[in-house]
Amino acid sequence: MIKVQNLTKTFVSHIKEPGLKGSLKALVKREKKTKEALKSINLEIKQGEIIGLIGANGAGKTTLVKILSGIVHPTSGEATVLGFKPWERQNEYRKQMSLIMGQKAQVWWDLPALDSFLLLKEIYQIPDKIYKNNIEFLADTLMVKDQLRTQVRKLSLGERMKIELMAALLHRPQVIFMDEPTIGLDLSSQRAVREFMKNYQKEFKPITILTSHYMEDIKELCPRVVIIKEGEFVFDGALSQIQRLLGDEKCLSVTTKENTFKVNVPRTELSTKTAEIFKTNEVLDLNIHDPSIEDVIESIMKHGMNPK
């Protein structure tokens, strides 16, 4: 179980004015800027649950993942994962946890994956038989059997991500943190990773926190969604609840001679707004439908819980 109470993280960075003058000034005096990446957040996740953590860039998703995986200390507040304080980095905790970062390789680039896996086998003290079974299971399911003996740096982005997944899951972790695992992958690789994670979650039931900018990942994998905006949770609930948040609105998708745009309109103003659009544009196509999950989330990320 993951339990987070009033967790806050503040980062201090330095500001430098642009240009040579700014660089010279910074040599003598630097201004500090404090940013609250997480503002007293609370969260509970049960064993076997997978949640989607979504938010704009810089909203605090990765900071939360880094704190829960023990990389970063919080400024204040409490968090326990499987009963451990992550930032104390006890080996008993680290043996049960895994972190996958889509933008950062964990395996060693200059070596074939199997060499990295052998080292991980020793680091996590995985017995021979379980190691062999896990390698076979993961390589088969992810379809990377032929890539295990090639230097990781020579693999395609999609293949590398699959290798990262294998490395992270070799020791069958009970807690998995996935930070944008499908970033930069083509559609078929994204689908393969999603399908794999879906089946893995079903079979082994770890606690999983997934951050992603791709709504397909969230829709496919996460029955529960947490939306974070400027370090605060603005929504924590079932994915199915999200669409209902804009229940009194309709979305107009309009294609004109010049461009295509979408606009959310209260049901009561639907006819007025539609007439106005026809009057002011040369409309080629117009669709009236319920706002999609993406529309609602985008709206929440922009305007908070009073989406417009």
Add this chain to the structure above:
Amino acid sequence: MNWWRFVVANEIRKILAFRSDFWVTFLGQTLVLILIARALWQSIFAANNTEVMEGFTLPMMTLYYIIVPIGNKILTGENVGFLAREIYDGSFNRYLVYPISFFQYKTLTYLTHSVFYALQLVLIYLLFNFFTPEGITLNLLANLAAGVSVFIFASYVFCMLAMAIELISLWADNIWSLMVMVRFFVYFLGGSYMPLNFFPDWAEKILNYTPFPYLVSLPIRTTMGLASSSEIQQGLILLLSWAILFHLMAKLLWHKGESRYSGVGI
């Protein structure tokens, strides 16, 4: 501690991963070093019209300058920035996630590189002496074994020093210039640029209170058979004291830095 073995094995695999780089480093550099050292010091001795300079004959001086660059490589193991670079680009995160001590992991990878360069030293040393009138004697082999051991131990001490300094990058993003400066001081005051015999007496005396001569000059002199056994023993004890001090410094900086580490990277 079985993972130690695999860390070393992986590091060796990494060194051997690039065939051309391996052979150029291992053989090419070695032969070039012999030719340059020989030509340079032959001209210097001829210009000064002397056979001995500060106790060094031409073959001794040539050997000294052959040992220096390889010795520096043994000393700096995985190279300057081995930790700071990973902290800067974010790959350091993996040591915080894996259930192992990052201190042990990085020390092992560092020393693996040192041992690899030590093998290079053995090869070049034997090659050089093979063509001398005395040839390869038992005494020479004993000096070589002692020299390589002192080099590896000095490399461990330098690793602790480098770790202590590079951990500063946990909160100060870029400490590259500091590391370059430290390396320059170690090389210059340790005797890499010229043997310490060329320094004034007072400077030599002051230097004995610093770790520098024990990191560079002592292992070279041991390899060449110029250091007495009591000098080696005393040097090793001093190196051990410096190792403990640097290790404590590194631990202190780690405790200060780890809570301020932001885990950002490229």
